[in-house]
Amino acid sequence: MSWQTIVLNLLIYGFLAYSIVIISFYIFIGIYSVGETIKYMHKNSFVDYRLLAVSPEAPAFSVIAPAYNEGVTIIENVRSLLSIYYNELELIIVNDGSKDDTLHKLIEAYDLEKCALFVNVRIPVKPVRGVYKSRNPVFHKLIVVDKENGGKADALNAGLNMAAHELVVCIDVDCVLEQDALLKMAKPFLENPQINMIAVGGVVRVANSCKIENGRLVKVVLPESWIARFQVLEYMRAFLLGRMAWSRLNGLLLISGAFGAFKRQIAIACGGYSTKTVGEDMELVVRMRRFMEEKKEPYKVAYIPDPLCWTEVPTDMKILGRQRNRWTRGTIETLWRHKRLFFNRRYGLLGMLSYPYWFFFEFLAPLLEGFGFILIIIFALSGLINWIFFLSMLFFILSFEFLYSAFAILMEGLTYNQYPGGRDTVRLLFTAFIEPFVYHPLVVWFAVRGNIDLWRRQSGWGEMTRKGFQSTPKMF
Amino acid sequence: MQVKFIGIHLLITLTVIFLMAILLIILSTFFYLLYKRKRSKQRDDLQRLFYLLIGKVIFNETVISEKGENNKRIIIPRKFQKKLKKRYARQVMKTVILDSKNNLTDAYGENLKILYNQTGLKKDALRNLYFDSRWYLKADAIQELSRMQQADCLHHIYRYVNHKNRYVRMEAESAMINLWGFRGLRFLNFIAYPISEWQQIKLLRQLAHFKYEEFKGIEKWLRSSNDSVVIFALKLVRVYHRFELYDAVKEVLLHPCADVRKNCIITLRNIYREDTALLLIKNYDQEGRDCKLAILDAMSEAGTEDVIPFLMEEIEHGDDEYKLKAANAIMVVKRGEGLQLLKSQPFAGSFPWNEIIVQLKGEEAG
Numbered sequence: 001m002s003w004q005t006i007v008l009n010l011l012i013y014g015f016l017a018y019s020i021v022i023i024s025f026y027i028f029i030g031i032y033s034v035g036e037t038i039k040y041m042h043k044n045s046f047v048d049y050r051l052l053a054v055s056p057e058a059p060a061f062s063v064i065a066p067a068y069n070e071g072v073t074i075i076e077n078v079r080s081l082l083s084i085y086y087n088e089l090e091l092i093i094v095n096d097g098s099k100d101d102t103l104h105k106l107i108e109a110y111d112l113e114k115c116a117l118f119v120n121v122r123i124p125v126k127p128v129r130g131v132y133k134s135r136n137p138v139f140h141k142l143i144v145v146d147k148e149n150g151g152k153a154d155a156l157n158a159g160l161n162m163a164a165h166e167l168v169v170c171i172d173v174d175c176v177l178e179q180d181a182l183l184k185m186a187k188p189f190l191e192n193p194q195i196n197m198i199a200v201g202g203v204v205r206v207a208n209s210c211k212i213e214n215g216r217l218v219k220v221v222l223p224e225s226w227i228a229r230f231q232v233l234e235y236m237r238a239f240l241l242g243r244m245a246w247s248r249l250n251g252l253l254l255i256s257g258a259f260g261a262f263k264r265q266i267a268i269a270c271g272g273y274s275t276k277t278v279g280e281d282m283e284l285v286v287r288m289r290r291f292m293e294e295k296k297e298p299y300k301v302a303y304i305p306d307p308l309c310w311t312e313v314p315t316d317m318k319i320l321g322r323q324r325n326r327w328t329r330g331t332i333e334t335l336w337r338h339k340r341l342f343f344n345r346r347y348g349l350l351g352m353l354s355y356p357y358w359f360f361f362e363f364l365a366p367l368l369e370g371f372g373f374i375l376i377i378i379f380a381l382s383g384l385i386n387w388i389f390f391l392s393m394l395f396f397i398l399s400f401e402f403l404y405s406a407f408a409i410l411m412e413g414l415t416y417n418q419y420p421g422g423r424d425t426v427r428l429l430f431t432a433f434i435e436p437f438v439y440h441p442l443v444v445w446f447a448v449r450g451n452i453d454l455w456r457r458q459s460g461w462g463e464m465t466r467k468g469f470q471s472t473p474k475m476f
Numbered sequence: 477m478q479v480k481f482i483g484i485h486l487l488i489t490l491t492v493i494f495l496m497a498i499l500l501i502i503l504s505t506f507f508y509l510l511y512k513r514k515r516s517k518q519r520d521d522l523q524r525l526f527y528l529l530i531g532k533v534i535f536n537e538t539v540i541s542e543k544g545e546n547n548k549r550i551i552i553p554r555k556f557q558k559k560l561k562k563r564y565a566r567q568v569m570k571t572v573i574l575d576s577k578n579n580l581t582d583a584y585g586e587n588l589k590i591l592y593n594q595t596g597l598k599k600d601a602l603r604n605l606y607f608d609s610r611w612y613l614k615a616d617a618i619q620e621l622s623r624m625q626q627a628d629c630l631h632h633i634y635r636y637v638n639h640k641n642r643y644v645r646m647e648a649e650s651a652m653i654n655l656w657g658f659r660g661l662r663f664l665n666f667i668a669y670p671i672s673e674w675q676q677i678k679l680l681r682q683l684a685h686f687k688y689e690e691f692k693g694i695e696k697w698l699r700s701s702n703d704s705v706v707i708f709a710l711k712l713v714r715v716y717h718r719f720e721l722y723d724a725v726k727e728v729l730l731h732p733c734a735d736v737r738k739n740c741i742i743t744l745r746n747i748y749r750e751d752t753a754l755l756l757i758k759n760y761d762q763e764g765r766d767c768k769l770a771i772l773d774a775m776s777e778a779g780t781e782d783v784i785p786f787l788m789e790e791i792e793h794g795d796d797e798y799k800l801k802a803a804n805a806i807m808v809v810k811r812g813e814g815l816q817l818l819k820s821q822p823f824a825g826s827f828p829w830n831e832i833i834v835q836l837k838g839e840e841a842g
Contacts (some may be wrong), residue, residue: 016483042612046619046643051681057711058677116834120796190674193704392487399494405499413505422509427503 015372016393022361023400033244037415040305049183053085060088061182062264064159065173066152067093070339073303075148077173080215082141086182091141092159093173097126097149106144111136123157123272126150131162150256153273153280159436160272163264170281172258172311176207176217181308185261188302194271198288199262200246200442202254203239205418206232217310222424225315225367229431230439236408240305240415247303251354253289255301257281259309262406277337279330286338295348299429307416313473323447331363366447372432373444398436409444421473515564522559522568529556530576533587550591560595570597585625592624605632611641620643622651632656637663646675653682658691661712665693671702679708679798680715688716695724703733710739714746722747726755733766741770748778757786772798775805784809791818796828807836815840 050208055272065081067074074093081091095103106112112132119128132144147158156170167189169182181202188200209230211219223229246252260281268460270287273280285301290297314320336357342359344351379385409428412418419428512785513660533550552560559565577588592598601617608614619638621629636648649671652660671679697709698721706728714723728740744752756771756778763771772790773811775783787809788804807814815836823829 013483043643045612046615048678055677055681057680116831116838118796118800118828118831118835120800120828121797122796187674190671190677191673193670194615246642264597389484392484392491396487396491396494399491399498403498403501406498406505410505410508412503417512420509420512422506424511425505429505466490472654 005382008379009377011235012386012389015368018368019393019397022365023397023436024124025357025361026400029245030241030404032248033241034411036244036248037240037305040249042417044051044306047187049180049187052183052186053087058088059186060090061086061167061169061186061261062159062162062163062165063089063169063182064089064156064163065091065093065171066096066155066159067173068096068149068152068155069098069100069102070173071102071105071122073174074102074105076215078106078142081173082139083179083215084177084182085179086186088165089141089182090143090164091394092143092145092162094145094147094159094162096151096155096158101147107132109137110142110144112142112144119161121161122268123161125154125158125161126137128158150192151275153275153277156280157272157275159270160264166264167261168264168267169259169261170257171260174311175204175213175258176215176310177259178217178306178308178310181259184304184306184308188304189261189263194298195261196266196292197295197302198292198299199255199260199285199301200268201243201259201301201303202250202259202308202380203243203305204235204256204258204309204311205239205307206235207312208315210310212310217339222419222427223315226431227315227317227320227439228313229427230435231313233405233408233428233432233435236412237404239343240411241404241408243303244305244353247301249349249353250300251349251357252301252303253286253350253358254265254282255303257283259310260285262288274337277330277333277462278326279334282330283334283337286334286341289350290341290347293350302387305415307418310372310431317442320442321449324446324454325450326375328366328447329454331358332451334452335359335363366444367451369444370448373441401436401440402432405435426470487519505526511610518564522565523572525556525559526569526572529553529575530588530591533591534576534580546819548590548662550587550592550594550797552594556664560591566600568596569595570600570620573597574620577623577625589624589626592626598624598626598629602629602632604637611644612643614639615643615647618647618651622647622654625653625655627834633665638666638668641667642672646668646672646678647747649675650678650682653679654721657686658683658689662693664697664700664705664708667702667705668704672704676704676711677707680711694718694721698724703731703736706733706736707739710736710743716717717745717747729755729759734767738765738770739766741767741774745770748774749771750780752778753783755781757783760786769797769801772801772805772823773801776808779805781809790821791821796832799828800832803832803836807840 034203061259063081063084065077067077070077078091078093095106097214111134114130115133117131117133127148129146129148132146134140135143143162145158146160147155150158159170167186169185171177173396179206185200185202189197191197205236206223206228207217208223208225209221210217211221223232244255257280262284266288267284270284270291272284274283274287276281289299289301297466314323335355338355341347341351341355343356347355376390406429409425409432413420413425419425529552530807559752561571572581573588573592577585579586598621601620604613604617605621608617614636618633621633628651633648633651635643637652639645639648649667651665652663654660656719694709694712697705697712700706700709710725710728712718713725722744725740725743729737729744731737731740743755744756753775756774760768760771780785784806787802787806790808793799793801793802803814803818806817810817815833818829818833821829824833
């Protein structure tokens with residue numbers, strides 16, 4: 001056997017082994033999530049969430065929403081957030097040095113006045129220029145913090161400094177929340193007296209094409225745009241299967257920056273959001289978990305599968321590319337910063353399973369896929385490829401991709417059934433069928449570009465064009 | 477080449493399995509959608525029919541009394557009886573009765589209870605409670621019996637208060653209160669598992685629906701070995717203003733669990749006496765952050781001139797949260813003179829005091 005054949009076989013069987021391992025993981029995740037979903041649905045059938053809304057013993061929430069150049073939509077967005085069904089609530093809008101008229105519009109619309117309020121700066125942030133409250137008692141829940149621009153993480157930290165309550169919810173200001181979103185988010189924090197619930201993540205769903213009136217979601221519609229529809233599938237797989245399974249294992253590493261609740265004290269004790277990464281949402285969760293592991297205190301990061309938060313996803317390739325590029329950089333930065341966790345027994349499941357999973361299957365997968373694609377071209381050109389083997393491998397992977405999406409569609413139908421029509425199901429299945437050929441290669445390319453950009457030290461969020469309520473939740 | 481053959485063979489086999497699974501999933505998805513649509517139509521039809529019956533039942537149109545008012549019977553037309561033999565129809569009937577019960581006063585609800593018994597739904601619930609091993613059916617049965625005010629089932633339900641499944645015992649605890657009011661609290665005497673905060677909120681909410689009656693046992697619960705029972709007892713003391721239990725609550729300040737002590741501080745703040753402030757600061761140095769902050773908060777309610785020296789020490793604490801809370805307490809205790817006292821301190825002009833004082837000034841003026 002020549003050395004070329006040995007190298008070739010090593011590569012081919014290396015890829016085969018990797019594919020089988022990753023597929024086995026996905027099968028495990030899919031099956032394992034079912035149990036958790038069923039348990040949640042049963043559990044939920046006994047719960048009357050309204051009792052929290054009227055109880056004086058209910059925990060209070062501080063909702064933090066950073067805003068940067070949101071002048072076009074800010075009034076509507078804040079109105080939507082103020083209408084959330086929860087009594088003990090303060091809404092902190094952090095104007096992160098917007099260059100447009102965001103602050104001016106808020107002052108006018110909500111009759112705000114600057115007030116002398118001492119801010120206990122427990123996390124260092126860019127200077128706060130002023131704190132505003134409304135003269136109108138109707139808006140007594142609203143606090144607007146105006147500060148110098150420091151990025152999303154810095155704005156969230158300013159909100160954490162300002163928050164008066166122990167439970168904080170960090171959201172994207174342009175998200176549309178379900179009316180009972182906070183009632184549902186509060187429950188996990190109150191459920192288990194023996195385990196410290198440090199964070200709770202909520203589902204983020206795609207709002208494109210949905211009917212929204214007065215900041216409320218009125219009708220769920222499957223997006224018309226193909227790019228948005230591909231993302232509907234991605235979100236279904238990620239939230240309904242992936243996160244459910246990781247929640248059951250208590251191994252969640254990511255709570256979407258678009259909608260997540262935290263224990264303020266622990267978030268502050270960990271130093272708040274990191275301003276040195278573009279993946280501040282994932283990084284904070286990893287740091288909080290690490291903090292608890294090092295303290296050797298029992299804790300949990302939970303996840304709620306109910307559709308609670310709706311957001312508009314990019315429908316433009318350029319914006320999608322930037323978003324995925326940023327997610328990739330955020331993942332790598334987080335993994336690098338917490339490399340100590342890698343197969344470190346001291347950190348239990350976090351070190352032995354969650355972190356390695358993210359390293360091998362979230363960070364490495366697109367790189368290997370990109371590398372494999374180049375290899376196929378080289379082998380094909382040099383006549384080294386065994387076409388029968390190649391095609392078998394291709395069909396094997398494609399059939400699994402479709403199977404996994406079809407399973408997510410089935411689970412959606414069995415649980416929340418947001419797209420109940422048979423026509424929508426057909427459209428979703430067709431989307432799942434073409435996704436590996438049309439959308440997936442692009443996502444891989446964006447991730448590879450993210451790696452390259454990080455290597456070339458290009459940081460930053462990039463401009464996000466807002467069309468109504470566009471947002472950037474992270475998935476997987 | 478043999479290795480390659482095995483690889484290809486494996487891949488083809490797995491692909492075929494995946495394709496079969498895809499087919500199965502797609503068929504299941506569509507079958508389920510059809511089934512759901514059919515069920516939804518069936519449910520709507522049944523609901524319409526059952527609401528008609530319930531309307532008649534509520535207004536006594538189909539109720540006959542046998543041997544006095546306490547022996548009522550409902551005439552259920554044959555077509556309903558026939559339908560109610562089917563499991564799904566019984567489920568719909570159950571939902572309809574429960575919904576109607578929720579929306580009616582007790583007087584009208586009595587007939588619904590008779591209907592509930594007569595249709596055998598009560599028997600179904602008891603069967604699920606006793607013989608079904610699935611926790612959610614047990615919990616559902618308890619909730620149903622409780623909502624239907626089946627007080628005679630209390631002896632069936634109370635033993636589930638210590639059930640190994642959290643949700644079953646939560647429903648049993650709620651049912652105890654729902655069916656027995658304040659007397660139902662006696663489950664706290666023998667509960668072995670912790671009561672979650674959620675459940676405590678729920679129980680307090682349920683109690684709020686009952687006319688207050690003096691209930692006994694709090695002293696015992698305050699000494700419980702179950703920390704959550706102690707916390708719940710403290711909440712009962714403060715919600716129902718049980719001032720006479722001050723001495724019993726005071727003893728809880730030495731409880732080994734910090735969370736219990738924090739709740740004790742909050743309760744003492746609600747039922748304070750003249751000596752409360754000094755009592756709270758007695759063990760202040762040994763407390764953790766949460767309890768210390770709770771004590772400083774309590775000073776705004778229970779504080780007296782005697783604690784001013786203590787508060788003056790705390791305003792020099794390294795943590796600004798302590799400073800702010802202590803300053804707030806001084807403002808309350810010194811009434812009108814607090815701001816002057818703070819301004820007269822040597823550090824008053826430096827950060828963060830300059831900002832805190834501006835805020836306090838604004839609050840005083842507002």
